Each structure stands twice: as structure tokens, then as C-alpha cells.
Amino acid sequence: GAGVSQSPSNKVTEKGKDVELRCDPISGHTALYWYRQSLGQGLEFLIYFQGNSAPDKSGLPSDRFSAERTGGSVSTLTIQRTQQEDSAVYLCASSLDTGRGSGYTFGSGTRLTVV
Amino acid sequence: SQKIEQNSEALNIQEGKTATLTCNYTNYSPAYLQWYRQDPGRGPVFLLLIRENEKEKRKERLKVTFDTTLKQSLFHITASQPADSATYLCALDMQRDDKIIFGKGTRLHILP
Numbered sequence: 001g002a003g004v005s006q007s008p009s010n011k012v013t014e015k016g017k018d019v020e021l022r023c024d025p026i027s028g029h030t031a032l033y034w035y036r037q038s039l040g041q042g043l044e045f046l047i048y049f050q051g052n053s054a055p056d057k058s059g060l061p062s063d064r065f066s067a068e069r070t071g072g073s074v075s076t077l078t079i080q081r082t083q084q085e086d087s088a089v090y091l092c093a094s095s096l097d098t099g100r101g102s103g104y105t106f107g108s109g110t111r112l113t114v115v
Numbered sequence: 116s117q118k119i120e121q122n123s124e125a126l127n128i129q130e131g132k133t134a135t136l137t138c139n140y141t142n143y144s145p146a147y148l149q150w151y152r153q154d155p156g157r158g159p160v161f162l163l164l165i166r167e168n169e170k171e172k173r174k175e176r177l178k179v180t181f182d183t184t185l186k187q188s189l190f191h192i193t194a195s196q197p198a199d200s201a202t203y204l205c206a207l208d209m210q211r212d213d214k215i216i217f218g219k220g221t222r223l224h225i226l227p
């Protein structure tokens with residue numbers, strides 16, 4: 001597609017429920033990143049996929065968070081047993097290779113509210 | 116500890132003037148530094164990248180400097196316009212692990 005697409009754009013869930021957030025990167029971009037942004041905070045790195053390499057999961061805050069990328073394209077971020085502190089905007093980005101030529105292209109994010 | 120500092124207070128600049136935003140970092144050695152613009156409800160948009168061996172980079176009305184001795188980058192918008200109002204984020208790329216670390220951003224308001 002023309003840009004990075006994320007769905008849903010908004011998600012309200014009850015504490016304790018599982019949620020799945022989807023990211024459809026730009027076609028041909030080998031790298032895919034998940035960040036989250038809390039109110040008044042910077043972007044916090046979560047996970048990074050590059051081609052067929054093992055993902056860099058060093059930013060995942062707990063084992064309730066997991067992500068997969070199928071066929072080198074679409075990615076799903078799953079949060080199990082959601083907590084109120086998980087409320088944030090979850091941003092996905094993709095880039096050609098490492099993004100050092102043209103930076104990252106971000107989606108508009110999924111705003112997650114845990115009530 | 117490692118820190119990226121951007122002015123947390125909003126910056127108000129009169130239309131037509133040059134806006135200068137600062138990004139300072141501590142205990143990082145970035146090989147690259149990027150600047151992004153973020154509008155409310157949107158994801159960041161890439162603006163410019165500067166390498167550690169470059170002192171200055173320009174793109175239209177934008178200019179970025181990178182001083183690895185001072186551990187500082189300056190982001191300038193010349194002839195500023197109200198449409199330039201947004202939050203501007205700097206991001207450090209250490210190169211070793213292929214992901215970038217973002218500052219919290221500075222909100223810029225260009226006053227007509």
C-alpha cells in the first residue's frame with residue numbers, strides 16, 4: 001500500500017482481556033518496528049523485525065506482550081490480560097533495510113484504552 | 116544514565132522568524148541522528164537524517180546541525196509558517212542494533 005496501515009484505530013477493552021493490534025507495512029519494506037507512546041511520553045521501543053532474522057524483542061515490557069510477522073509482511077502485536085498501564089498509542093513503522101537512508105514510515109497508530 | 120533531552124516546554128515563534136529546537140543527549144554515541152514531525156493523532160513523519168561525520172544538513176527551509184563533541188543537534192526552520200506548528204522529535208541511531216531511540220519531543224507553535 002501507499003503507507004503503513006494500522007487497525008483498529010481505536011480500541012477500548014476491559015482489564016484482563018486480550019487484544020490484537022495489526023500493522024500492514026509498506027510493500028517491500030524489510031524492517032518493521034513497534035513502538036508505544038503514552039501521554040506526554042516519548043516513543044518507547046517494543047520490538048523489531050528485519051527480514052527473516054529473529055526479532056529483537058528487547059523492548060517488550062512483560063511476557064504478556066508478543067508479536068509476530070507473517071510472511072515478512074503483516075505484523076500482529078498481542079497483549080494478553082491487559083492492564084490499565086497498557087493504555088497508550090501503539091505505533092508501527094516500517095523501513096527499507098535499516099531506515100538510514102529515508103527514515104521510518106509510521107502508521108497513525110492504535111489508541112488502546114484499558115478500562 | 117542514558118538520556119535524550121528536548122525542551123519539554125512549548126516553543127512559541129512569530130511567523131516568518133527562525134525556529135530553533137535543541138536535542139541534547141548523554142551517554143549515547145549515535146552514528147546517525149534523525150528528526151521527525153508529529154501532528155496530533157498521527158504517527159511521526161521523517162524529516163531529515165544526519166550522520167556523525169556531517170556537521171550540517173539542509174532540506175528546503177530546514178537545517179540540522181550535529182555536534183558530537185557537545186552531544187547536541189539543533190533543528191532550524193527558517194521563514195516559519197503556522198503550518199509548521201507540530202511536535203518535533205529527535206531520534207538517535209547507535210547503528211549497533213538497528214533501532215532508533217526517540218526523545219520526548221518539543222511542541223512548536225508558530226504564531227500568525
